[in-house]
Amino acid sequence: xxxxxxxxxxxxxxxxxxxxxxxxxxxxxxxxxxxxxxxxxxxxxxxxxxxxxxxxxxxxxxxxxxxxxxxxxxxxxxxxxxxxxxxxxxxxxxxxxxxxxxxxxxxxxxxxxxxxxxxxxxxxxxxxxxxxxxxxxxxxxxxxxxxxxxxxxxxxxxxxxxxxxxxxxxxxxxxxxxxxxxxxxxxxxxxxxxxxxxxxxxxxxxxxxxxxxxxxxxxxxxxxxxxxxxxxxxxxxxxxxxxxxxxxxxx
Amino acid sequence: xxxxxxxxxxxxxxxxxxxxxxxxxxxxxxxxxxxxxxxxxxxxxxxxxxxxxxxxxxxxxxxxxxxxxxxxxxxxxxxxxxxxxxxxxxxxxxxxxxxxxxxxxxxxxxxxxxxxxxxxxxxxxxxxxxxxxxxxxxxxxxxxxxxxxxxxxxxxxxxxxxxxxxxxxxxxxxxxxxxxxxxxxxxxxxxxxxxxxxxxxxxxxxxxxxxxxxxxxxxxxxxxxxxxxxxxxxxxxxxxxxxxxxxxxxxxxxxxxxxxxxxxxxxxxxxxxxxxxxxxxxxxxxxxxxxxxxxxxxxxxxxxxxxxxxxxxxxxxxxxxxxxxx
Numbered sequence: 001x002x003x004x005x006x007x008x009x010x011x012x013x014x015x016x017x018x019x020x021x022x023x024x025x026x027x028x029x030x031x032x033x034x035x036x037x038x039x040x041x042x043x044x045x046x047x048x049x050x051x052x053x054x055x056x057x058x059x060x061x062x063x064x065x066x067x068x069x070x071x072x073x074x075x076x077x078x079x080x081x082x083x084x085x086x087x088x089x090x091x092x093x094x095x096x097x098x099x100x101x102x103x104x105x106x107x108x109x110x111x112x113x114x115x116x117x118x119x120x121x122x123x124x125x126x127x128x129x130x131x132x133x134x135x136x137x138x139x140x141x142x143x144x145x146x147x148x149x150x151x152x153x154x155x156x157x158x159x160x161x162x163x164x165x166x167x168x169x170x171x172x173x174x175x176x177x178x179x180x181x182x183x184x185x186x187x188x189x190x191x192x193x194x195x196x197x198x199x200x201x202x203x204x205x206x207x208x209x210x211x212x213x214x215x216x217x218x219x220x221x222x223x224x225x226x227x228x229x230x231x232x233x234x235x236x237x238x239x240x241x242x243x244x245x246x247x248x249x250x251x
Numbered sequence: 252x253x254x255x256x257x258x259x260x261x262x263x264x265x266x267x268x269x270x271x272x273x274x275x276x277x278x279x280x281x282x283x284x285x286x287x288x289x290x291x292x293x294x295x296x297x298x299x300x301x302x303x304x305x306x307x308x309x310x311x312x313x314x315x316x317x318x319x320x321x322x323x324x325x326x327x328x329x330x331x332x333x334x335x336x337x338x339x340x341x342x343x344x345x346x347x348x349x350x351x352x353x354x355x356x357x358x359x360x361x362x363x364x365x366x367x368x369x370x371x372x373x374x375x376x377x378x379x380x381x382x383x384x385x386x387x388x389x390x391x392x393x394x395x396x397x398x399x400x401x402x403x404x405x406x407x408x409x410x411x412x413x414x415x416x417x418x419x420x421x422x423x424x425x426x427x428x429x430x431x432x433x434x435x436x437x438x439x440x441x442x443x444x445x446x447x448x449x450x451x452x453x454x455x456x457x458x459x460x461x462x463x464x465x466x467x468x469x470x471x472x473x474x475x476x477x478x479x480x481x482x483x484x485x486x487x488x489x490x491x492x493x494x495x496x497x498x499x500x501x502x503x504x505x506x507x508x509x510x511x512x513x514x515x516x517x518x519x520x521x522x523x524x525x526x527x528x529x530x531x532x533x534x535x536x537x538x539x540x541x542x543x544x545x546x547x548x549x550x551x552x553x554x555x556x557x558x559x560x561x562x563x564x565x566x567x568x569x570x571x572x573x574x575x576x577x
């Protein structure tokens with residue numbers, strides 16, 4: 001059984017982003033880029049499933065400019081068996097990503113597709129659901145626990161939902177998107193980073209896959225959020241209660 | 252144009268986030284149809300309540316089937332697709348709840364359109380504002396594709412005024428969705444269970460007051476200090492990702508980029524340093540209070556009122572001196 005994992009290259013989570021003065025986006029030049037943290041969790045889960053003997057191969061997929069190969073190498077160093085890079089140098093929205101992914105699924109025929117629930121750059125939270133919809137596969141989004149039953153060909157997923165945890169059971173093949181508490185991703189060790197250099201990465205373009213990138217979205221502008229006005233530091237609980245009562249009128 | 256709002260209901264009433272979705276739909280200057288699904292008497296109760304809940308609602312569509320008893324994305328997305336085929340809507344809107352996040356992108360894929368999720372402002376019928384990078388930037392995006400334009404809205408950005416239900420408003424017609432062509436293979440996914448929620452506390456997403464704690468509370472036992480203070484003020488309890496990860500409280504209390512987004516009148520943060528992921532979930536609160544022993548904690552940069560001190564001294568003093576909820 002094969003697992004396909006999507007990994008996205010994003011601005012590192014620790015970077016304090018800056019909006020470009022011309023409002024076309026945020027500054028990404030000379031900014032540290034990393035694998036989206038939710039994608040690390042997705043890859044980790046796939047690796048654990050393979051290590052438990054339930055899967056034979058983990059394939060990492062990344063889409064975007066050439067630099068995505070660095071992200072793929074990181075994924076290979078974590079333990080993925082091979083990589084697929086779909087090269088595209090313009091904006092890629094989730095619908096296009098899902099259409100490309102669908103083609104890759106038709107080629108690779110995995111039993112499971114695992115993705116992060118969202119990317120920390122655009123915060124869309126769409127791609128996994130869209131892949132599942134296009135393939136007409138069941139989906140287990142926002143997973144905090146994944147239990148695979150290879151014999152019965154089902155996967156049981158605990159999902160983090162607004163009022164607690166929901167459990168669903170899905171027939172394979174299925175799509176899973178990962179939430180934060182699913183696992184703690186491993187670090188790539190130096191020997192594995194060296195080993196990753198010889199692992200294969202296949203290259204495609206959307207044209208190779210017969211996917212037309214049509215865009216039905218247009219970014220008008222990206223701006224800074226309104227700033228909160230500076231607050232005050234108080235000296236005592238009494239003063240705080242007085243302010244809340246008589247100035248803010250909230251209690 | 253005409254807008255379809257996908258509404259969630261519980262116990263015979265429309266859920267609060269869905270009321271926000273209806274409010275958002277009214278700004279699109281179009282007639283509104285409401286889609287409710289489920290089974291049994293609570294569905295029909297909710298439908299009749301919905302039919303008079305807003306004067307802009309012209310029609311309530313009811314899909315009554317066991318297939319929609321549980322919020323599974325597979326049949327729900329198919330249903331949205333089916334209802335759109337007969338209705339030809341310009342917009343389809345749902346709240347950005349865990350249900351809306353799960354179902355709407357899947358429905359959008361079936362309709363071959365790009366959804367726009369977590370919208371905080373509707374500028375015009377094709378132009379929307381949504382936060383990106385955990386709310387550290389706002390993106391204005393224009394939809395240029397074909398109908399329908401699919402949106403999920405952040406309910407805290409579309410607050411529904413209290414007592415806005417006008418009992419004298421005209422009643423919309425209620426009609427059943429024809430499910431004779433509905434062919435979803437429901438065996439592909441099965442609903443197993445859901446942890447029950449604590450009904451005594453106000454819902455975190457809609458509470459007027461939220462009392463939150465971070466890792467500095469040290470353990471689950473100490474976190475009761477937060478819970479007791481919330482009880483006294485009639486507020487909801489929130490937590491940081493770190494506090495949830497450390498096992499102090501359940502995951503549904505997490506406030507932040509990937510947890511709940513809240514915007515209460517009063518947000519009190521105890522022992523919370525103010526990581527951007529947390530700020531993303533509460534920065535729109537009206538009044539923010541921060542109590543932290545570290546005077547340099549970033550939370551103080553967004554707080555209206557800050558108190559530098561030991562929360563194990565401050566919380567008991569507040570507990571004693573704050574007035575009981577009215």
